[in-house]
Amino acid sequence: MPIKVYADHAATTPLCNAAWEAMVPFLRGEFGNPSSLHSWAKVPRKAIAEARATIAECIGANLEEIYFTSGGTESDNWVLKGTTGGLMVSTYEHHAVLNAAASEADRGREVVIVSPNSDGVIKPGALARKWKGGIGLVSVMMANNEIGTINPINLLAEAAHERGALFHTDAVQAVGHIPIDVHKLGVDFLSASAHKFNGPKGIGFLYVRNGLKLNQLINGGQQEAGMRAGTENVASIVGMAAALKENCRKMSINSERLYAHAKRFRDGIRSFCANAIFHTREEDNLLPGFVSVAFPGYSAEGLMHILDIKGIAVSTGAACDSKNTKISHVLKSLKIPASLAKSTIRVTFGPENAIADVIAIVTALESLLGNRNVKIAK
Numbered sequence: 478m479p480i481k482v483y484a485d486h487a488a489t490t491p492l493c494n495a496a497w498e499a500m501v502p503f504l505r506g507e508f509g510n511p512s513s514l515h516s517w518a519k520v521p522r523k524a525i526a527e528a529r530a531t532i533a534e535c536i537g538a539n540l541e542e543i544y545f546t547s548g549g550t551e552s553d554n555w556v557l558k559g560t561t562g563g564l565m566v567s568t569y570e571h572h573a574v575l576n577a578a579a580s581e582a583d584r585g586r587e588v589v590i591v592s593p594n595s596d597g598v599i600k601p602g603a604l605a606r607k608w609k610g611g612i613g614l615v616s617v618m619m620a621n622n623e624i625g626t627i628n629p630i631n632l633l634a635e636a637a638h639e640r641g642a643l644f645h646t647d648a649v650q651a652v653g654h655i656p657i658d659v660h661k662l663g664v665d666f667l668s669a670s671a672h673k674f675n676g677p678k679g680i681g682f683l684y685v686r687n688g689l690k691l692n693q694l695i696n697g698g699q700q701e702a703g704m705r706a707g708t709e710n711v712a713s714i715v716g717m718a719a720a721l722k723e724n725c726r727k728m729s730i731n732s733e734r735l736y737a738h739a740k741r742f743r744d745g746i747r748s749f750c751a752n753a754i755f756h757t758r759e760e761d762n763l764l765p766g767f768v769s770v771a772f773p774g775y776s777a778e779g780l781m782h783i784l785d786i787k788g789i790a791v792s793t794g795a796a797c798d799s800k801n802t803k804i805s806h807v808l809k810s811l812k813i814p815a816s817l818a819k820s821t822i823r824v825t826f827g828p829e830n831a832i833a834d835v836i837a838i839v840t841a842l843e844s845l846l847g848n849r850n851v852k853i854a855k
């Protein structure tokens with residue numbers, strides 16, 4: 478029986494019991510349309526209202542500031558396409574932001590690009606150096622999905638506001654994993670996706686600060702206060718709220734465990750591979766359980782496939798890029814040479830991983846280094 482170790486939680490996470498249990502009634506019995514005028518609408522409508530309140534509480538928002546969407550990609554697109562003026566985005570954003578910005582550039586909007594520093598962090602100075610009049614929105618992710626670095630969002634929001642622009646953060650990797658209070662952070666918009674915090678796929682939300690106007694992305698009925706049309710995905714909305722509540726409740730205990738897993742993994746790698754290159758340092762401000770490491774001379778793709786055969790799932794970069802041998806735009810933006818980027822794997826632990834899982838990955842990697850089949854041909 479092959480071992481089964483899932484260590485790709487930045488790509489997606491398993492559905493937690495709390496989410497599943499909350500969803501079940503709405504998958505069959507309570508199938509009413511929340512917009513109907515008859516009594517079948519009552520329970521689903523109430524469930525949506527409660528889910529909105531739960532989510533708002535988890536991120537320090539008011540409930541009317543939460544809009545349900547189909548996930549992180551839609552939330553990001555909505556903000557970038559629903560605002561006006563020039564855009565400022567960072568080089569290492571997820572493609573949901575980068576490609577939305579590119580599409581806006583095609584429509585004539587100016588797009589200014591800022592880069593992270595060599596530690597993988599975007600500092601307010603980076604915004605200041607590239608500032609141009611007419612920028613209406615700055616979008617910088619809260620935490621990077623390939624290396625796990627966390628950006629100083631409150632300072633970045635302040636820097637944008639001082640210059641008269643709105644501020645959006647793609648917090649898809651951060652929500653449910655690190656404490657977030659939108660009002661303290663001072664952000665205008667925040668994107669989240671349920672499947673990154675043990676909720677269902679295809680559902681997410683967008684925080685929109687009270688009083689802000691965002692042009693509609695999806696036109697149709699009057700759902701979501703007339704801002705986002707489409708019959709609500711009731712089961713997924715309640716599942717998302719239950720998952721977020723559960724993750725927030727367990728956040729400090731989970732993150733302690735995940736930082737310990739990441740440390741154990743780093744120490745394990747160092748014990749047999751002195752020339753492994755970690756793209757972040759342990760003491761950096763990182764998401765819990767996140768390690769990005771290069772094995773010089775080895776093919777990350779080869780390593781990933783053999784680990785997969787052994788029943789171990791890790792990633793070579795963002796999930797949507799794993800079929801694509803293109804160098805990761807995140808590693809490129811950190812000026813990591815292409816040869817090292819090709820040797821980089823991303824290991825992202827989750828709360829269900831045991832210490833034995835960490836040891837299994839280290840042991841499997843140790844046995845693979847030296848294997849000719851995973852070396853990059855000279």
Ligand code: PLP
Pocket residue numbers: 487488547548549550551553571573618620621622647649650669670671679680681796
């Ligand atoms: N933003 C970031 C930082 C992500 O990591 C992802 C997913 O990998 C997304 C956006 C897209 O979210 P979704 O899968 O919900 O569309």
